[in-house]
Amino acid sequence: MTADELQTLIEDATADFALGEAELALTKLNRAVGVAPDSFEAWHALAEVNFSLRRLDPALAAADSAHALRPTDLFINTTLSRIWMERGDKARAEHFGAQAKIGSWREQLKPGA
Secondary structure, X not given: OOHHHHHHHHHHHHHHHHOOOXXXXXXXXHHHXXXXXXXXXXXXHHHHXXXXXXXXXXXXXXXXXXXXXXXXXXXXXHHHHXXXXXXXXXXXXXXXXXXXXXXXXXXXXXXXX
């Protein structure tokens, strides 16, 4: 699968989810991570869709995979914070929330930001 095809698949899955087709979205995202396990965007989308469906275990697994690819990413740290808060682990939620805040500061301090 080319990079463009992968991006289209992720965008299609996101649109499916927005239109209420959650299972179709999950099928497409699982295909995306299957063919491109190094795709941060696919893992993050899979985490977000599962989290929205309150499927916390698969959401956490997908978020952990995305985090392994980009541990300083603001958005995946925010996602992990939300998942851990929902799971009732305030300490881990605060850890990832702090990482997200650091990521936000890092972005603000970039030249031209």
